[in-house]
Amino acid sequence: METKSNELKNRIAALGTMHQKQKVIAPLFKKKLGIVVKVPDDFDTDKFGTFTMDKKRTGSQKETAIIKAKAAMESLDLDIGIASEGSFGPHPSVPFGIANVELVVFIDKKLDLEIYGGYIEIVNFAHNTIAYTIDEVLIFAQKIDFPKHGIVMRRSDKDYGDMVKGIVSKDELIETATRLLKTNKSVWLETDFRAHVNQSRMRNIELATIDLIENIKRLCPSCHSSGFHKISPKPGLPCEQCGRPTDIPLYDVYECDKCSFKKDIIFPNQKESAYAGYCDYCNP
Ligand SMILES: [Zn+2]
Numbered sequence: 311m312e313t314k315s316n317e318l319k320n321r322i323a324a325l326g327t328m329h330q331k332q333k334v335i336a337p338l339f340k341k342k343l344g345i346v347v348k349v350p351d352d353f354d355t356d357k358f359g360t361f362t363m364d365k366k367r368t369g370s371q372k373e374t375a376i377i378k379a380k381a382a383m384e385s386l387d388l389d390i391g392i393a394s395e396g397s398f399g400p401h402p403s404v405p406f407g408i409a410n411v412e413l414v415v416f417i418d419k420k421l422d423l424e425i426y427g428g429y430i431e432i433v434n435f436a437h438n439t440i441a442y443t444i445d446e447v448l449i450f451a452q453k454i455d456f457p458k459h460g461i462v463m464r465r466s467d468k469d470y471g472d473m474v475k476g477i478v479s480k481d482e483l484i485e486t487a488t489r490l491l492k493t494n495k496s497v498w499l500e501t502d503f504r505a506h507v508n509q510s511r512m513r514n515i516e517l518a519t520i521d522l523i524e525n526i527k528r529l530c531p532s533c534h535s536s537g538f539h540k541i542s543p544k545p546g547l548p549c550e551q552c553g554r555p556t557d558i559p560l561y562d563v564y565e566c567d568k569c570s571f572k573k574d575i576i577f578p579n580q581k582e583s584a585y586a587g588y589c590d591y592c593n594p
């Protein structure tokens with residue numbers, strides 16, 4: 311089925327979030343696609359898993375995003391659903407790096423579309439620690455760039471009693487730590503990764519949404535459906551000095567999920583040769 315721009319314009323989408331992701335997602339959908347984003351009242355995404363692990367995520371990142379988008383669609387009885395899901399784990403290509411991977415899904419029941427956008431960032435701040443004193447609490451806060459990133463505090467790693475999430479003021483941080491340290495010799499501190507109290511994640515969700523919208527707008531050259539998207543690149547861009555193939559992409563490969571049409575785009579970075587520093591021969 312051919313997706314024409316007016317098939318999306320002025321439609322209403324349900325966004326499955328309880329952490330104010332509409333702040334970054336809604337303006338982009340309105341401006342770039344003419345889609346109005348609505349959030350169901352009292353939408354509870356914690357039941358699909360939390361970063362603090364008091365509720366574990368059962369599905370994969372992708373599955374969880376789809377479940378949330380579908381739950382939002384059902385709740386508002388709309389045929390477009392959007393949801394995002396983030397994860398933190400080893401970076402796929404940077405040794406010892408921790409990556410924040412943000413995934414945003416767009417489901418359109420009417421046009422039978424399921425399109426993704428993503429963004430990946432290296433996270434270079436500490437994310438948890440034990441503190442025995444207020445000073446140690448404040449050192450951790452400084453390390454994680456508080457209050458740009460909120461803090462979760464509780465009695466200990468696995469003890470979820472007395473857990474306080476979303477601490478974003480220094481007064482509340484000190485007051486909560488003082489209270490918990492009265493009855494415990496230490497407190498457990500974690501970076502709060504929920505989007506509304508973590509500016510880095512909110513920005514990464516925005517960048518993943520930009521990627522998603524580009525994918526929605528890119529039509530398949532064969533069946534003209536939305537969602538012609540990049541899959542794995544093919545390495546082999548020749549070295550600028552010796553002409554041997556490097557690991558830098560020579561092609562980006564795009565694919566349509568609807569009709570399986572594939573297209574190679576040569577020189578994806580608009581350069582016809584690679585810097586010799588990337589060459590195993592010139593720079594072993
Ligand atoms: Zn196609």
Ligand SMILES: [Zn+2]
Nearest residue numbers: 549552589592
């Ligand atoms: Zn070379």
